[in-house]
Amino acid sequence: MGKKAVVLLSGGLDSATTLALAHHDGFALNTISFDYGQRHQREVDAAASLARYYHVEKQQRVTIDLRSFGASALTSDIPVPHSRSVEEMSYDIPVTYVPARNTVFLSFALAYAEVNGADDIFLGINAIDYSGYPDCRPEYLAAYEQMANLATKASTQDGRTFHFHAPLISMNKAQIIRTGIELRVPYELTWSCYEGDKLACGTCDSCLLRLNGFAEVGRKDPIKYR
Amino acid sequence: MGKKAVVLLSGGLDSATTLALAHHDGFALNTISFDYGQRHQREVDAAASLARYYHVEKQQRVTIDLRSFGASALTSDIPVPHSRSVEEMSYDIPVTYVPARNTVFLSFALAYAEVNGADDIFLGINAIDYSGYPDCRPEYLAAYEQMANLATKASTQDGRTFHFHAPLISMNKAQIIRTGIELRVPYELTWSCYEGDKLACGTCDSCLLRLNGFAEVGRKDPIKYR
Numbered sequence: 001m002g003k004k005a006v007v008l009l010s011g012g013l014d015s016a017t018t019l020a021l022a023h024h025d026g027f028a029l030n031t032i033s034f035d036y037g038q039r040h041q042r043e044v045d046a047a048a049s050l051a052r053y054y055h056v057e058k059q060q061r062v063t064i065d066l067r068s069f070g071a072s073a074l075t076s077d078i079p080v081p082h083s084r085s086v087e088e089m090s091y092d093i094p095v096t097y098v099p100a101r102n103t104v105f106l107s108f109a110l111a112y113a114e115v116n117g118a119d120d121i122f123l124g125i126n127a128i129d130y131s132g133y134p135d136c137r138p139e140y141l142a143a144y145e146q147m148a149n150l151a152t153k154a155s156t157q158d159g160r161t162f163h164f165h166a167p168l169i170s171m172n173k174a175q176i177i178r179t180g181i182e183l184r185v186p187y188e189l190t191w192s193c194y195e196g197d198k199l200a201c202g203t204c205d206s207c208l209l210r211l212n213g214f215a216e217v218g219r220k221d222p223i224k225y226r
Numbered sequence: 227m228g229k230k231a232v233v234l235l236s237g238g239l240d241s242a243t244t245l246a247l248a249h250h251d252g253f254a255l256n257t258i259s260f261d262y263g264q265r266h267q268r269e270v271d272a273a274a275s276l277a278r279y280y281h282v283e284k285q286q287r288v289t290i291d292l293r294s295f296g297a298s299a300l301t302s303d304i305p306v307p308h309s310r311s312v313e314e315m316s317y318d319i320p321v322t323y324v325p326a327r328n329t330v331f332l333s334f335a336l337a338y339a340e341v342n343g344a345d346d347i348f349l350g351i352n353a354i355d356y357s358g359y360p361d362c363r364p365e366y367l368a369a370y371e372q373m374a375n376l377a378t379k380a381s382t383q384d385g386r387t388f389h390f391h392a393p394l395i396s397m398n399k400a401q402i403i404r405t406g407i408e409l410r411v412p413y414e415l416t417w418s419c420y421e422g423d424k425l426a427c428g429t430c431d432s433c434l435l436r437l438n439g440f441a442e443v444g445r446k447d448p449i450k451y452r
Contacts, residue, residue, distance in 0.1 A: 062291060063291065064290065065288060099337040099338075099341050099379070100334075100336045100337035100340060103333045104333040106333075107326055107332075110325075111326035111330060112325075114325040114326060115325050134377060134382040135376075135377045135378070140376040143376050143377075144373050144377075147329070147373045150360065150366040151328070152326055152360060153325070153360060
């Protein structure tokens with residue numbers, strides 16, 4: 001039995017690759033997925049399929065009502081932007097920014113890790129393609145780790161130390177996809193589109209970054225687009 | 227219109243006193259209360275009464291399912307301890323410890339503060355009477371504040387700085403009650419007991435700390451006990 005890890009699994013390409021990396025490192029896998037009032041269930045279903053594929057020990061699904069706080073295209077009626085260039089995406093903090101989202105997610109992951117005896121927490125944040133999100137930067141994660149190790153019974157009384165791993169943090173999308181292809185990540189099970197239709201839209205920021213990444217690697221994205 | 231504050235309001239004596247202090251400091255008050263699978267609704271009802279009393283601008287109630295993580299007498303079937311001495315209480319991290327509880331609460335408070343334009347967040351944590359809880363210590367809160375100011379659009383793009391205030395952190399229960407009496411806090415509206423009966427039990431850690439505090443101050447606790 002390897003050491004246990006908790007992996008934040010959204011069901012997207014990045015978190016799938018992160019799950020594969022934790023698996024490759026020999027961790028016994030526990031996943032945590034969040035239903036936070038996204039527009040659709042596609043992400044959540046993708047997370048469940050990936051968890052089955054990787055024989056995850058324990059899946060935790062947490063429902064949180066960030067929606068009541070408003071202020072994001074991912075959780076309210078603000079339109080998701082389409083057909084922007086990668087330059088436009090990195091210009092500013094996107095309307096898809098959800099207030100304190102990763103801070104809320106990591107706090108649940110920390111509680112879950114503490115209870116389940118996992119000292120390692122993996123998340124697929126990325127400071128390159130999502131440069132507009134403050135809670136995807138290395139300095140943010142370092143501060144989070146420092147706080148977390150002062151926060152729990154596990155770390156202050158039981159001598160455990162929590163480590164937060166963000167293996168994709170300095171990769172661009174093409175590097176992530178290359179890593180995933182080497183590890184044979186079943187990308188056909190992932191879902192990245194901000195819209196919740198049957199087929200991915202191919203024009204929202206998330207679809208465009210993904211399609212650009214596959215194009216750069218010279219591979220065909222295995223999911224279907226409109 | 228004063229500056230806005232977000233106050234974490236459980237409905238207990240400490241958070242009621244904290245709310246009164248934020249009110250006294252001239253802040254426009256917004257409260258956030260959590261339903262996290264406690265055994266009873268008494269706390270939540272007390273929070274609502276206090277919010278009405280202090281003419282709170284906006285009340286946010288958040289339901290979170292920490293219960294599914296288990297491992298606490300406050301959210302599972304582990305018995306709440308009764309009739310312990312204050313020395314016994316401070317000996318170890320109590321069974322009423324909820325994993326990463328304040329970290330989860332503060333993360334929601336941060337999201338709420340970001341969306342509502344509040345830079346000041348008040349919470350009634352206390353390092354004296356609850357010395358066993360790691361997430362009630364000043365070094366924990368300082369680390370949290372540092373992380374929070376790296377986490378949000380408000381603090382990294384809009385030039386806002388979040389301040390976390392824990393005005394009771396170095397007070398014992400008697401000092402808290404003295405402060406509250408000066409500010410005329412309606413302690414009859416508060417609820418501290420870990421049990422959820424019609425009357426407070428008078429023997430759980432929370433009741434005992436409260437009763438000792440009132441005794442030390444030489445006042446009668448206005449709530450009813452069994």
